[in-house]
Amino acid sequence: MSSVMKIENLQAKIGDKQILKGLNLELEAGKVHAIMGPNGAGKSTLSKALVGHYDIEVLDGDITYKGKSIVEMEAEERALEGIFLSFQHPVEIPGVNNAYFLRTALNAKRKHEGKEELNAAEFLRLMKSHLEMLGMKSDMISRSLNEGFSGGEKKRNEILQMLILEPEVIILDEIDSGLDIDALRAVSEGINKMKDGKRTFLVITHYSRILDYIEPDYIHVLKDGKVIKTAGPELVPYLEEHGYDGIEEE
Amino acid sequence: MANEGLDKAVSGEYALGFEIDIETETVPPGLDENTIRFISKKKNEPEWMLELRLKALKKWESMTEPHWAKLEYDSIDYQSISYFAAPKEGIDSLDEVDPKILEAYEKLGISLEEQKQLAGVKVAVDAVVDSVSVKTTYAEELAEHGIIFCSISEAIENHPELVKKYMFSVVPMADNYFAALNSAVFTDGTFVYIPKGVRCPMELSTYFRINAINTGQFERTLIVADEGSYVSYNEGCSAPTRDDNQLHAAVVELVILKDAEIKYSTIQNWYPGDETGKGGIYNFVTKRAVCEGENAKVSWTQVETGSAITWKYPSCILKGDNSVGEFYSVAVTTLAQQADTGTKMIHLGKNTSSTIISKGISAMKGQNTYRGLVKIGSNATGSRNYSECDSLLIGSQCGAHTFPYLESKDTKGQVEHEATTSKISDEQLFYLRQRGINEEDAVSMIVHGFCKQVFSQLPMEYAVEAKALLELTLEGSVG
Numbered sequence A: 001m002s003s004v005m006k007i008e009n010l011q012a013k014i015g016d017k018q019i020l021k022g023l024n025l026e027l028e029a030g031k032v033h034a035i036m037g038p039n040g041a042g043k044s045t046l047s048k049a050l051v052g053h054y055d056i057e058v059l060d061g062d063i064t065y066k067g068k069s070i071v072e073m074e075a076e077e078r079a080l081e082g083i084f085l086s087f088q089h090p091v092e093i094p095g096v097n098n099a100y101f102l103r104t105a106l107n108a109k110r111k112h113e114g115k116e117e118l119n120a121a122e123f124l125r126l127m128k129s130h131l132e133m134l135g136m137k138s139d140m141i142s143r144s145l146n147e148g149f150s151g152g153e154k155k156r157n158e159i160l161q162m163l164i165l166e167p168e169v170i171i172l173d174e175i176d177s178g179l180d181i182d183a184l185r186a187v188s189e190g191i192n193k194m195k196d197g198k199r200t201f202l203v204i205t206h207y208s209r210i211l212d213y214i215e216p217d218y219i220h221v222l223k224d225g226k227v228i229k230t231a232g233p234e235l236v237p238y239l240e241e242h243g244y245d246g247i248e249e250e
Numbered sequence B: 001m002a003n004e005g006l007d008k009a010v011s012g013e014y015a016l017g018f019e020i021d022i023e024t025e026t027v028p029p030g031l032d033e034n035t036i037r038f039i040s041k042k043k044n045e046p047e048w049m050l051e052l053r054l055k056a057l058k059k060w061e062s063m064t065e066p067h068w069a070k071l072e073y074d075s076i077d078y079q080s081i082s083y084f085a086a087p088k089e090g091i092d093s094l095d096e097v098d099p100k101i102l103e104a105y106e107k108l109g110i111s112l113e114e115q116k117q118l119a120g121v122k123v124a125v126d127a128v129v130d131s132v133s134v135k136t137t138y139a140e141e142l143a144e145h146g147i148i149f150c151s152i153s154e155a156i157e158n159h160p161e162l163v164k165k166y167m168f169s170v171v172p173m174a175d176n177y178f179a180a181l182n183s184a185v186f187t188d189g190t191f192v193y194i195p196k197g198v199r200c201p202m203e204l205s206t207y208f209r210i211n212a213i214n215t216g217q218f219e220r221t222l223i224v225a226d227e228g229s230y231v232s233y234n235e236g237c238s239a240p241t242r243d244d245n246q247l248h249a250a251v252v253e254l255v256i257l258k259d260a261e262i263k264y265s266t267i268q269n270w271y272p273g274d275e276t277g278k279g280g281i282y283n284f285v286t287k288r289a290v291c292e293g294e295n296a297k298v299s300w301t302q303v304e305t306g307s308a309i310t311w312k313y314p315s316c317i318l319k320g321d322n323s324v325g326e327f328y329s330v331a332v333t334t335l336a337q338q339a340d341t342g343t344k345m346i347h348l349g350k351n352t353s354s355t356i357i358s359k360g361i362s363a364m365k366g367q368n369t370y371r372g373l374v375k376i377g378s379n380a381t382g383s384r385n386y387s388e389c390d391s392l393l394i395g396s397q398c399g400a401h402t403f404p405y406l407e408s409k410d411t412k413g414q415v416e417h418e419a420t421t422s423k424i425s426d427e428q429l430f431y432l433r434q435r436g437i438n439e440e441d442a443v444s445m446i447v448h449g450f451c452k453q454v455f456s457q458l459p460m461e462y463a464v465e466a467k468a469l470l471e472l473t474l475e476g477s478v479g
């Protein structure tokens, strides 16, 4: 298989507490990987480690992306190279216009790729084309970034950013939590639209609900800081019934 | 991570610290009757003005420097300051302005050449270097509308009736220590009169420049908006980089008659001194507006990024029924700057309303104080105030302080006050960086977001300038 990202023996701590305890995971390019596991297993910690979050200190092991280690890479550089995280809890940034923020982000990326930057009008056209599909109101263009957004609006806005930035590795941390059925459908539609056989997804969830909409290729069970099992989608109903307790490390 | 990074981006280079290489005429340091007579004579003033100045000097001599503000500085030696400096050549038209001054203004981004105005936006400029006004543009075109836009010295000469009527009517001669000093020694400044029913067809602006060494700048601005008129006025300032402190004590008086409106915007970028607190302008300014008539409206917008010390409370006296006062402020203190700034909203007329939006940004060792008073008099029934004071801290050595005072004689008056203090959180920064935006751009985006309510009050060209200035000021505090 051709792997886009490889995590080897990753050991990481937050504060004094070691959370990831020798985690191994290989992401096959163009596939949808689901990570499931109980609360507190270290799923969000893994996602943060992949994007270079300041809370995480890597103690040992390596993360390679397209064959290169990214452990020492700055967060913005990883982003520019195509790694995207949809946050479990997107932060509010008052007064920062949503469209302006997104255009700045897109142009930073286009500049990095040696492409021409988009002007305000061109960008607006692009943004509007996505809003409708996501069932977002047009006031999302001018509202302040995540400020006063409902839970569903925040998650849709994360997906909007994904659609606009067109990243290569897309990490979705609990994108489905707190969504009603309409929002779940809209968000899934956005994700499916990005599936083109080249982009790779890492879908972190502890419900199987969203997996009905975005069909995963692989299920990885994360427990106590390690991936203890990797299987196909047939594992989902089993987990549904028996929980994570019965899963033993392979 | 980010805190050590954060401290790096807030120490932007002061870009306007150059000196204009012109010959100046300066009076020796010191202040007494003779100094006043010298200034008055230099300006060919009528006797009545000299008398007023001498009266102000007497009052000032009987007063003591106030120290109630949250500001720490060595006491000012008023006898070591020179109270008058002027470019040597007298000036009558643009052709006679020393090319070096024109060049300097161009460096400051201000074109005195009327044809060169950006994108067809006309901005009439009064340029003041040290103690004198060097050039006022567009005066003739404005005169066609009956608008008077000239230096205060010319106004004293050519429009004595207006000056006598309104000068000291808003800020009395001995209102406070610094106002009294200014009343005695003021050297130049701008005068504006907008006649009844006239909407001023362009932005008016004054650009102040302290250039000479060891001088103080004491300008005085007086704007009168007659019934039903409107004007938007802007001022900007800068000074060369020097090790010694320089004093700036200005007075601004605004008179707004029935149904008239003044929008007054300031971009203050005097030299701030260095990070150890050496050098920089001491900025002690009295600004006040009186809404004399019904439905009069005044709006102060200030972006304060410069000066070592800022002491400034642009105020609104809402006399006319239904009159409106607004105060929008962004004050940035970085390096070792200290600012004690805010406003006073004095509600006297019925159904008067006021809005206060104050944004303080502190970085490095900067100290930022908001001090505001809302006073609702016994006749001011149905009056309302809304105040919002937000502080943003960048790094851990800076400080923000808020002192809102309320005196209300009307128990039914609506007064709302909100205050927040926040830090640029690591979480916000990280969010933006995860989207590929570098740390410095991320900080500036968050800071601009914080200032948005204030910047949106500025005329377009000035909002752009303010944004750029903020970026420059905070450059290097993050990284």
Ligand SMILES: Nc1ncnc2c1ncn2[C@@H]1O[C@H](COP(=O)(O)OP(=O)(O)O)[C@@H](O)[C@H]1O
Binding pocket: A014, A015, A017, A019, A037, A038, A039, A040, A041, A042, A043, A044, A045, A046, A055
């Ligand atoms: N900022 C933090 N400080 C201290 N402990 C943390 C922090 N974030 C997470 N943890 C701890 O790390 C463990 C794993 O958390 P997390 O990765 O969020 O789990 P999951 O996403 O799988 O529910 C938990 O025990 C949690 O309490």
Ligand SMILES: [Mg+2]
Binding pocket: A043, A044, A045, A088, A174
């Ligand atoms: Mg989690």
